[in-house]
Amino acid sequence: MAQAVATLEQAHGAGEVGHEAEHADHPHSSTGLDSRKLLMWLFLASDCMFFGSLIAMYMIYRGDAERMYLAGQGSGPVPHEILDIPYTSISAFVLLMSSLTMVLALASIQRGNQRGLRVWLGATAALGLVFLGGQFYEFTSFYHEGLGLTTNIFGNAFFTLTGFHGAHVTIGVVWLISLIVVSLRGGVRQDQSLNVEIAGLYWHFVDIVWIVIFTLVYLIPYDKVETVGQQAEQGFRLIGLG
Amino acid sequence: MTDHAMQLPGEQEDHSHAHPSEIVYIKVALVLVAITAVEVAIWYIQWFHDSGALIPTLAVLSIVKFVTVVGYYMHLKFDDARYRYTFVCGVVLAASIITALTVLMRTHKIEYGLRLISGA
Numbered sequence: 001m002a003q004a005v006a007t008l009e010q011a012h013g014a015g016e017v018g019h020e021a022e023h024a025d026h027p028h029s030s031t032g033l034d035s036r037k038l039l040m041w042l043f044l045a046s047d048c049m050f051f052g053s054l055i056a057m058y059m060i061y062r063g064d065a066e067r068m069y070l071a072g073q074g075s076g077p078v079p080h081e082i083l084d085i086p087y088t089s090i091s092a093f094v095l096l097m098s099s100l101t102m103v104l105a106l107a108s109i110q111r112g113n114q115r116g117l118r119v120w121l122g123a124t125a126a127l128g129l130v131f132l133g134g135q136f137y138e139f140t141s142f143y144h145e146g147l148g149l150t151t152n153i154f155g156n157a158f159f160t161l162t163g164f165h166g167a168h169v170t171i172g173v174v175w176l177i178s179l180i181v182v183s184l185r186g187g188v189r190q191d192q193s194l195n196v197e198i199a200g201l202y203w204h205f206v207d208i209v210w211i212v213i214f215t216l217v218y219l220i221p222y223d224k225v226e227t228v229g230q231q232a233e234q235g236f237r238l239i240g241l242g
Numbered sequence: 243m244t245d246h247a248m249q250l251p252g253e254q255e256d257h258s259h260a261h262p263s264e265i266v267y268i269k270v271a272l273v274l275v276a277i278t279a280v281e282v283a284i285w286y287i288q289w290f291h292d293s294g295a296l297i298p299t300l301a302v303l304s305i306v307k308f309v310t311v312v313g314y315y316m317h318l319k320f321d322d323a324r325y326r327y328t329f330v331c332g333v334v335l336a337a338s339i340i341t342a343l344t345v346l347m348r349t350h351k352i353e354y355g356l357r358l359i360s361g362a
Contacts, residue, residue: 033322041325045332052336056343089282093275100271103315107264197317204315208308214278215304219285220297 065154098127112190125176
């Protein structure tokens with residue numbers, strides 16, 4: 001390995017290290033696209049399917065939990081009793097603002113502003129931590145109100161979905177803090193802004209997943225969704241199948 | 243394929259010039275916050291619940307927010323179209339998974355309900 005590095009340095013000359021590093025940051029590809037950025041988009045596309053499955057399970061199980069509760073079966077609490085819309089709206093606002101600070105960090109490094117990069121990355125990580133703190137408080141308060149992971153199928157689906165989202169946010173915060181540390185050591189130059197852009201793609205993805213979760217988990221009342229099934233059932237009855 | 247097919251191996255596109263300015267980013271953030279405020283506000287208006295307009299309105303607003311973040315903050319509006327196709331494939335597959343699983347489970351429930359009604 002050391003011999004290979006020495007050979008490479010001899011071949012290109014010590015004066016071309018910076019140029020070499022620049023090319024290493026933007027590797028050539030037959031498509032003309034940056035492979036790392038394409039890989040991140042592929043990962044995000046696959047993560048969409050992962051969250052799609054969790055969201056589908058939540059939508060199905062939450063409806064079941066509400067119906068069982070109304071029929072006097074199953075144990076509470078159920079969504080309409082426990083979800084706190086104003087509190088979660090603030091969490092949604094915090095995550096939206098973190099997306100803004102993330103793009104401002106990217107804009108800073110693209111202009112070569114190292115201090116701006118660190119300030120905005122720090123703000124993004126801080127907002128991410130505020131979101132995680134809010135989620136921890138929400139989970140704790142739900143637990144004290146009697147909703148645990150195994151209380152009912154709503155609790156199971158809710159904690160699994162929002163917990164996996166929280167895990168994504170945690171990974172994002174660690175990534176951002178790592179970028180700040182690397183930046184402090186002079187490891188993020190203007191020509192390496194793609195490193196920040198890729199981290200930003202991941203962070204914005206976490207934000208768009210929350211946009212979907214906020215609507216489907218918190219805002220949409222599932223008694224309305226259930227009436228679609230009830231209408232279909234009535235339709236079957238009308239055409240003589242019921 | 244467009245002009246990308248003409249690009250020689252090794253030629254790298256420059257993304258940075260195509261990205262919007264900070265002012266645009268801030269305006270987008272204000273729009274996103276305003277949409278979120280509207281979402282929460284209509285949730286408190288009983289008319290939306292009673293009329294059945296709540297779910298379609300929330301769905302549209304949510305999609306607008308999703309597309310805005312992906313387009314402006316993730317730069318898909320400005321970047322190479324192949325990144326867009328890659329992500330859209332994932333989103334379409336995810337939407338298909340949600341639709342298929344929901345329909346599958348609902349169909350099963352309706353059949354179960356019909357069996358209960360008919361006493362079978």
